Every structure is written in structure tokens, then in C-alpha cells.
Amino acid sequence: MLKDIIENNQNYQPGLSIDCVIFGFHDNQLKVLLIKIPHSNKWSLPGGFIPIDQDIDTAAVTVLNERTGVEGIFLRQFATFGKIKRNDQHFSKEVLEYLKIEEAKGKWLTQRFVTIGYYALVDFLKTIPKSVNKEEVIEWIDHKEVPELILDHAAILDKALNTLRIELNLMPIGYNLLPEKFTMPELQKLYETILDKKLDRRNFLRKINNIGILNKLDEKKSNVAHKAPNLYNFDKDKYEEVLKNGLNQGW
Amino acid sequence: MLKDIIENNQNYQPGLSIDCVIFGFHDNQLKVLLIKIPHSNKWSLPGGFIPIDQDIDTAAVTVLNERTGVEGIFLRQFATFGKIKRNDQHFSKEVLEYLKIEEAKGKWLTQRFVTIGYYALVDFLKTIPKSVNKEEVIEWIDHKEVPELILDHAAILDKALNTLRIELNLMPIGYNLLPEKFTMPELQKLYETILDKKLDRRNFLRKINNIGILNKLDEKKSNVAHKAPNLYNFDKDKYEEVLKNGLNQGW
Numbered sequence: 024m025l026k027d028i029i030e031n032n033q034n035y036q037p038g039l040s041i042d043c044v045i046f047g048f049h050d051n052q053l054k055v056l057l058i059k060i061p062h063s064n065k066w067s068l069p070g071g072f073i074p075i076d077q078d079i080d081t082a083a084v085t086v087l088n089e090r091t092g093v094e095g096i097f098l099r100q101f102a103t104f105g106k107i108k109r110n111d112q113h114f115s116k117e118v119l120e121y122l123k124i125e126e127a128k129g130k131w132l133t134q135r136f137v138t139i140g141y142y143a144l145v146d147f148l149k150t151i152p153k154s155v156n157k158e159e160v161i162e163w164i165d166h167k168e169v170p171e172l173i174l175d176h177a178a179i180l181d182k183a184l185n186t187l188r189i190e191l192n193l194m195p196i197g198y199n200l201l202p203e204k205f206t207m208p209e210l211q212k213l214y215e216t217i218l219d220k221k222l223d224r225r226n227f228l229r230k231i232n233n234i235g236i237l238n239k240l241d242e243k244k245s246n247v248a249h250k251a252p253n254l255y256n257f258d259k260d261k262y263e264e265v266l267k268n269g270l271n272q273g274w
Numbered sequence: 275m276l277k278d279i280i281e282n283n284q285n286y287q288p289g290l291s292i293d294c295v296i297f298g299f300h301d302n303q304l305k306v307l308l309i310k311i312p313h314s315n316k317w318s319l320p321g322g323f324i325p326i327d328q329d330i331d332t333a334a335v336t337v338l339n340e341r342t343g344v345e346g347i348f349l350r351q352f353a354t355f356g357k358i359k360r361n362d363q364h365f366s367k368e369v370l371e372y373l374k375i376e377e378a379k380g381k382w383l384t385q386r387f388v389t390i391g392y393y394a395l396v397d398f399l400k401t402i403p404k405s406v407n408k409e410e411v412i413e414w415i416d417h418k419e420v421p422e423l424i425l426d427h428a429a430i431l432d433k434a435l436n437t438l439r440i441e442l443n444l445m446p447i448g449y450n451l452l453p454e455k456f457t458m459p460e461l462q463k464l465y466e467t468i469l470d471k472k473l474d475r476r477n478f479l480r481k482i483n484n485i486g487i488l489n490k491l492d493e494k495k496s497n498v499a500h501k502a503p504n505l506y507n508f509d510k511d512k513y514e515e516v517l518k519n520g521l522n523q524g525w
Contacts, residue, residue, distance in 0.1 A: 036356075037288040039388060079356030079388060103354045103390050105287075105330030137290060137330060137390075139354050189444060191525060214525055222525055230525065274442060274465055274473055274481065 024155055026122045028072055032131040035072045040138045041083050042070040042176065043098075044183035045091060047147035048200040052165045053216045055180065056090065056152055057172075059160035062121035063114075065173045068180065069161070070138070083141040090161065092151045097144045097199045101186040102179075105137035109175045142183040144199040188218055195236050195265050198257050206244055206252040207231075234270060236262045275406055277373045279323055283382040286323045291389045292334050293321040293427065294349075295434035296342060298398035299451040303416045304467045306431065307341065307403055308423075310411035313372035314365075316424045319431065320412070321389070334392045341412065343402045348395045348450045352437040353430075356388035360426045393434040395450040439469055446487050446516050449508050457495050457503040458482075485521060487513045 028035055045056040057066045071086040073079055080100070087098060112133060119129040126133075152161040164170070166184065169177070190196075197205075197213055211227050231237065238258050243251035279286055296307040308317045322337040324330055331351070338349060363384060370380040377384075403412040415421070417435065420428070441447075448456075448464055462478050482488065489509050494502035 036386065036388065039290060073356070073388075075386060076358055078358055079354065100353060102351060103330065105324070105390075107327060107329055135287065135326060137287065137324075139356075139388075189520065192520075193440060193443065218525060227525065269440065269443075274469060274478065 025118070026124060029119075029122070029124055029129055029132050034075060036075055037131065038134050038136055039079075040070055040072055040136050041079070041086055042068045042104075042138050042140050042179055043083065043086050043090070044068060044140065044142040044180055045087065045145055046142065046166075046183075046187070046200070047145050047150060047163060048213055048216065049147040049163070051212055051216060052167075054147065054163040055166050055169060056150075057162060057164050057169065058154075059162070060173060061156075061158040062117060063173070064171070066164075066170050066176075067173045068176045079139055083139070087141075087143055089155065090153055091143075091145055092153060093145050093149055098141055099143075099186075099190075100139060100141050102182050103137060103139045104175060104179055105135075106175065107135055109138075110135050111174055114173060138179070140179050140183060142187060144187075144196070146199055146202075148202070184217075191217060193269050195234060195257075195262055195270070198259075198262055204240060204242070204254045204256050206254060208252060210255070234265060236265055276369070277375060280370075280373070280375055280380055280383050285326060287326055288382065289385050289387055290330075291321055291323055291387050292330070292337055293319045293355075293389050293391050293430055294334065294337050294341070295319060295391065295393040295431055296338065296396055297393065297417075297434075297438065297451070298396050298401060298414060299464055299467065300398040300414070302463055302467060303418075304435075305398065305414040306417050306420060307401075308413060308415050308420065309405075310413070311424060312407075312409040313368060314424070315422070317415075317421050317427075318424045319427045330390055334390070338392075338394055340406065341404055342394075342396055343404060344396050344400055349392055350394075350437075350441075351390060351392050353433050354388060354390045355426060355430060356386070357426065358386055360389075361386050362425055365424060389430070391430050391434060393438060395438075395447070397450055397453075399453070435468075442468060444520050446485060446508075446513055446521070449510075449513055455491060455493070455505045455507050457505060459503060461506070485516060487516055 047054045056069060058069055060067050069086060069090045071082060073082040083098060087096060088094060115133040119126060119132065152163065154161045169180065191214065197210055200213055201209060207228065210231065211222060211224065215222055236258055237255045240254045240256060242254045244254055298305045307320060309320055311318050320337060320341045322333060324333040334349060338347060339345060366384040370377060370383065403414065405412045420431065442465065448461055451464055452460060458479065461482065462473060466473055487509055488506045491505045491507060493505045495505055
């Protein structure tokens with residue numbers, strides 16, 4: 024696949040790539056979808072190149088669909104990374120060697136690549152991580168236990184998480200991360216996990232109710248030992264409206 | 275200048291450019307620095323290309339310094355634009371014709387360019403807009419009276435203004451946009467101009483004081499007919515701290 028791209032590089036935007044930080048929520052952990060690089064001990068964010076006849080956003084959606092099998096997921100461009108030293112010459116040469124491509128032919132890959140970062144929030148249970156070849160391992164990893172990543176991927180992941188934390192103040196979250204019906208403690212846990220801090224229960228309840236995107240259902244969670252908590256779901260129309268207009272915490 | 279770049283294009287990142295939305299505040303208007311294209315009736319955002327040996331952020335700073343003469347200004351990457359149709363073939367050919375470059379030699383320019391958008395907030399009075407050649411006009415224009423822009427520059431400008439409005443909820447603003455000493459009505463007017471709406475005086479006063487970045491000075495504004503309003507300045511250390519950590523409106 025990468026070999027094909029390098030050998031037909033005239034069909035791809037030169038010096039430009041896409042990297043996706045794909046977040047999922049499971050077992051009270053914020054997980055990130057990562058790929059083990061076949062010829063190395065390091066891991067990588069799922070990414071790809073941009074066909075010259077494709078919008079950059081379309082190319083990002085393609086990467087995401089290929090890797091998760093999920094369509095219509097929340098995807099957001101968050102930053103573009105372009106330090107001259109972000110491309111590691113040694114790494115590029117290793118890749119060419121692994122793919123059995125001569126250095127002269129592989130010149131396209133060893134130039135400085137600027138990469139556009141996208142982050143996505145996906146439903147962990149609906150996602151089937153896909154490797155594009157047999158040698159590749161793709162896995163959900165707790166964001167607190169991320170192994171060594173190639174290039175500047177650790178910085179890209181940090182920036183994505185930081186953006187997500189900031190955007191919690193600007194938009195509702197949870198629609199793509201929680202099951203359809205959830206309890207208030209589950210929603211609070213999602214916020215706590217992303218923010219990496221404990222939140223006051225009453226305060227959280229007041230703030231989240233003020234946003235006006237939740238429906239309290241006439242159902243309680245079953246299979247619970249103690250007092251069964253109420254179930255909620257999102258009012259999709261109101262959720263979309265707030266997502267579009269932003270949380271009204273403004274001036 | 276552009277001719278030099280096209281003819282020595284091997285020194286520049288292919289298919290990638292930078293566009294800067296430079297905001298200044300004056301006469302109660304939010305102004306944008308724009309360039310009249312010599313061979314066209316349209317205007318353009320100040321922009322440039324990225325030398326292969328420069329970080330993208332450094333290239334953006336270079337564009338900004340060249341155009342404004344101001345150093346150390348607030349500059350922020352906000353989005354990258356890469357629709358396949360954003361490059362207008364007709365426009366590219368006009369440019370090549372104007373620069374007297376053959377189409378074959380100018381192929382570098384007619385490929386799809388992805389452009390990285392930066393926005394900057396500068397002190398209007400300290401800024402001396404600079405044209406890079408005699409035929410070029412560079413001017414501050416009220417953001418409400420922006421003339422027709424080339425390519426997708428209108429969309430880039432919109433996105434920058436939208437980002438600035440959102441970021442008012444995340445960070446303090448004014449340090450680069452107001453004179454050193456200012457009155458509370460002047461600061462409120464800055465917010466109102468950016469947000470394009472009237473704000474309640476008492477609410478604004480309460481919120482801005484809560485941020486804790488203002489010093490009330492032992493001076494009043496002179497040359498004022500009626501009751502002289504107090505002057506303020508920013509506590510630079512606290513301002514920088516809040517800029518770094520974000521406004522605490524969080525969860």
C-alpha cells in the first residue's frame with residue numbers, strides 16, 4: 024500500500040500527509056487507536072496521504088473509515104504540524120529499506136512532510152479496528168499507557184487531547200462516545216476521564232442539565248446491585264443545535 | 275518576488291502556502307490587513323510560501339513581520355484549507371501571464387495548493403503596512419466592508435473571525451489590540467466589535483474583573499467632556515498566565 028503510493032507518488036499531494044487521533048471510551052478509559060509499525064518497535068497514529076483529486080477533509084474521512092469501519096463519525100481538524108525536523112531521515116530510510124524501494128525512487132518520502140491532524144470520537148463497541156496488511160497490528164490503547172510513537176506523533180496526540188479538553192467548554196460531548204442509553208455517573212465519568220480530574224457531582228449535574236440536551240428516560244439501569252440509577256439519552260436535535268452554536272457560556 | 279519563488283520552486287515546500295488574517299482595532303472598527311492584487315480587481319490576504327528549510331510557524335512569522343514591521347505579535351494557526359477546487363486555474367494562469375512566466379515553467383503554481391491559515395492581533399497604531407513592490411496596495415479595511423477576495427480567502431477570513439469569537443471564551447484579549455492604557459468602555463467596545471453585538475455593561479464589568487488581569491490606574495482619561503472615566507492597563511504576568519491556562523469557565 025505505502026509502496027504503491029511511493030511508486031505512484033504523482034497521484035498524491037507532495038509533502039503533505041494526514042494523521043488521525045481516534046479516541047474511544049471504554050472501561051472508564053479514554054483509549055486511542057494506534058498501529059504497531061511492522062519494521063520497528065514503535066507505534067504510530069493511523070494516517071495517510073492525500074490524493075491530488077481529493078479534498079483534505081475527504082482524505083481524512085477515508086483514513087478513518089478504513090481504520091474503524093465506522094461511517095459518519097465526528098471528525099475535526101485541529102492543527103497542522105510542520106517543523107523541518109519532524110521527519111526523521113533515519114526513519115524514512117528504514118521504511119524504504121523495509122519496502123525494498125531504492126533511495127533515489129523513494130526521494131518523495133524523504134522530503135519534509137507537513138501533516139494535518141484530525142481527531143475523531145468513535146463508539147468503541149461499534150468500531151472494528153482494521154489492519155491494512157497481515158504484518159500490521161492495530162489496537163486500542165489507554166491514553167495513559169501509550170508506548171513510544173514514531174516521529175512527532177506523541178506531540179500530535181498531546182495536542183489533540185488538549186484540544187478535546189478545551190472543546191469540552193465549547194461543545195457537548197458524549198454522543199459518539201457513550202452507548203445510546205447511559206446513566207448520569209457514566210456521563211460524569213466520561214468528562215472526568217477526558218479532563219483527568221474528579222468533578223463535583225452536584226455541580227456537574229447542574230451544568231449538564233443547563234445545556235438542555237438530555238432526556239431523562241422512564242427506565243432505570245438493570246443488573247445493578249444497589250439503588251438503580253436513571254437512564255438518559257441525548258436529544259439529538261438539541262445536541263446538534265448546541266454543537267453548531269456552541270455552549271452559551273459567552274460574553 | 276513571486277516570480278523568483280516560482281523560478282526557484284525547488285527551495286519551497288510544494289503545494290503548500292500560508293495565509294495570514296491580520297486584525298487591528300481602530301476607530302471602533304475591527305480592521306483586516308488586505309492586499310490589492312496588481313493584475314486584478316480583487317484583494318487578497320497577505321500570504322507566502324514555505325522555504326523547505328523553515329518550520330511552518332517561522333514562515334508565518336516571516337510573512338507577518340514583512341507586512342507589518344511589528345515583531346513578537348500574537349499569532350495563531352487556526353485551520354488548514356485544502357479543497358481541490360480552492361485553486362482557480364484561471365487565476366493561476368493570469369498570474370503566470372502577468373509575471374511573464376511560461377505555463378510549462380509555471381506548473382508548480384498551478385497545482386492544488388493547500389494553505390495554512392494563521393490569524394494575528396496587532397496594534398493598529400504601531401503597524402506600518404508594507405507593500406513588497408510598487409504596484410501593490412496594502413490597506414487596513416473594516417471587516418464589514420471587505421471587497422471581493424481571490425480564491426477562498428473570504429472563507430478563510432470568516433473562519434478566522436469565527437475562531438477569534440470562540441476564543442474570546444477561552445482566553446483574554448486586548449493586549450495587542452488596545453493602547454497601553456484604556457478605559458473600561460474602550461475594552462467593552464473591543465469585545466462588542468469582535469462579537470458584533472451589544473453587551474450589558476454591568477455583566478461585562480463583573481466578568482472581566484473576575485478574570486483578574488486588569489490594574490485600575492490612579493489616572494483618569496483626560497480631554498473628556500463629561501465625567502472622566504478611569505484608566506486601566508493589563509497586568510502582563512497575570513495576562514500571560516491566563517493566556518496559557520485558559521479562562522477558568524470549565525467543568
